[in-house]
Amino acid sequence: METPPPPGPQGQPPQGQFPPPGGPQGPYGTVPGQAPGPYAGQGQGPHPGPPPGPYGYRPWGNGYSPYTSPAPVNGLAIAALVLGILCFLPLVGLVLGVVALAQIRKRGERGKGMAVAGAVLSGAGAILLVAGLVGGVAGDFWEGVKEGARGAGGNGVTFSVHEGECFDVPGGSLEGMAYDVDTVSCEGEHDGEVFANFTLPEGRYPGDDGITDAADERCHTLQYEYAMDTWAVPENVDIYYFTPTRESWGLGDREISCLFGNMDEKGGLTGSLRQDGTTLGPDPFAYLQAAHVLNEAMESAPEEAYVEDDLPGHRKWATRMSEGIAEQVGMLRGHTWPADAKAPVAALVEDLEKARKEWAKAARSEDADAYYEHYELAMDLIDGKNTVPAREALGLETTPPVQEEDADGGGGAGDGPGAGAEV
Numbered sequence: 001m002e003t004p005p006p007p008g009p010q011g012q013p014p015q016g017q018f019p020p021p022g023g024p025q026g027p028y029g030t031v032p033g034q035a036p037g038p039y040a041g042q043g044q045g046p047h048p049g050p051p052p053g054p055y056g057y058r059p060w061g062n063g064y065s066p067y068t069s070p071a072p073v074n075g076l077a078i079a080a081l082v083l084g085i086l087c088f089l090p091l092v093g094l095v096l097g098v099v100a101l102a103q104i105r106k107r108g109e110r111g112k113g114m115a116v117a118g119a120v121l122s123g124a125g126a127i128l129l130v131a132g133l134v135g136g137v138a139g140d141f142w143e144g145v146k147e148g149a150r151g152a153g154g155n156g157v158t159f160s161v162h163e164g165e166c167f168d169v170p171g172g173s174l175e176g177m178a179y180d181v182d183t184v185s186c187e188g189e190h191d192g193e194v195f196a197n198f199t200l201p202e203g204r205y206p207g208d209d210g211i212t213d214a215a216d217e218r219c220h221t222l223q224y225e226y227a228m229d230t231w232a233v234p235e236n237v238d239i240y241y242f243t244p245t246r247e248s249w250g251l252g253d254r255e256i257s258c259l260f261g262n263m264d265e266k267g268g269l270t271g272s273l274r275q276d277g278t279t280l281g282p283d284p285f286a287y288l289q290a291a292h293v294l295n296e297a298m299e300s301a302p303e304e305a306y307v308e309d310d311l312p313g314h315r316k317w318a319t320r321m322s323e324g325i326a327e328q329v330g331m332l333r334g335h336t337w338p339a340d341a342k343a344p345v346a347a348l349v350e351d352l353e354k355a356r357k358e359w360a361k362a363a364r365s366e367d368a369d370a371y372y373e374h375y376e377l378a379m380d381l382i383d384g385k386n387t388v389p390a391r392e393a394l395g396l397e398t399t400p401p402v403q404e405e406d407a408d409g410g411g412g413a414g415d416g417p418g419a420g421a422e423v
Contacts, residue, residue: 077096097119100115101119169181174259199254225276227260283394290332293324293331301317319363325382362374
């Protein structure tokens with residue numbers, strides 16, 4: 001809209017209350033007596049401007065005020081940015097960001113940067129959310145597949161029992177394949193008791209024999225950490241194990257479970273065989289720890305049962321026996337025993353000291369005859385019957401386990417732990 005000129009000739013400054021500014025020039029560069037320039041009169045040239053205002057100002061265009069206000073910020077862009085930063089409702093934040101961009105383009109509003117940032121952050125959050133959900137479901141599904149393969153693979157593979165748990169198997173036999181187990185209380189009758197679990201190293205499947213050898217070696221060693229008082233393990237109890245199969249190995253199964261079970265398939269176990277730091281008092285626990293040192297030395301006997309076949313090997317074993325007894329004596333002397341156990345433990349220590357000296361002499365023997373002389377004296381001194389008074393005072397089992405004689409009537413060197421020794 002244009003402002004109409006005042007009455008009188010156009011191009012002349014108005015007279016009256018507000019005279020034009022004085023000076024040699026007219027308003028905005030016009031010189032009296034000359035035609036006005038393009039910004040003071042009606043304009044010159046091919047594109048004349050609009051008529052001047054009352055004081056020589058060019059009027060503003062339609063619909064605009066002299067000072068324009070900034071465009072408003074899009075509300076959805078703000079919401080998208082907030083949701084994106086907080087990682088809250090990422091899918092909603094992503095949608096709001098996209099809608100905000102469309103509105104900004106249409107309305108000329110501000111907030112494009114906020115809308116883009118909100119959409120990007122919300123999109124990343126949505127991806128992480130979906131990945132987490134899909135990964136969790138996929139992980140559960142894959143674990144289910146592996147468990148099924150482990151069970152269906154047979155050959156005694158199970159992962160439903162842990163150390164210290166007792167269980168029953170369908171059919172009651174621990175031989176052959178076990179497809180499933182039922183965990184039960186150890187107080188009542190049960191088929192097996194898990195005393196250890198260990199994991200085989202990664203790599204190619206070692207074969208059935210390799211798996212069995214690893215299980216046999218480790219389980220027979222680990223049993224002493226769980227059932228420390230081997231005298232308390234019934235004679236009809238043997239060691240079994242659950243092992244991976246070729247099929248479950250391919251799915252990442254590397255675990256072997258070591259079990260106690262009854263050698264008679266028709267029999268079972270009653271009560272837990274666990275005797276370790278979780279079930280024993282400090283005094284019997286200290287005694288069995290010391291006794292285990294001698295057990296380990298006994299188990300390191302040479303493969304050759306007869307001294308004549310490997311005198312150097314038996315001499316090295318006699319050295320290990322002497323050193324093991326010295327360590328055992330140190331542990332027994334270093335513990336403070338209750339009053340009723342002090343005397344029997346002291347008597348046991350005295351016998352062990354004598355046995356240590358005989359083992360040391362056997363280690364220096366020049367021939368088999370001399371070795372046997374000291375060996376027999378040493379074995380008599382560590383005979384299990386010598387430990388009964390100390391065991392009785394400590395509340396441990398006092399009936400030595402029955403040891404099978406060597407097929408050739410020999411004993412000692414080729415026998416396992418307990419061949420006349422404290423175990």
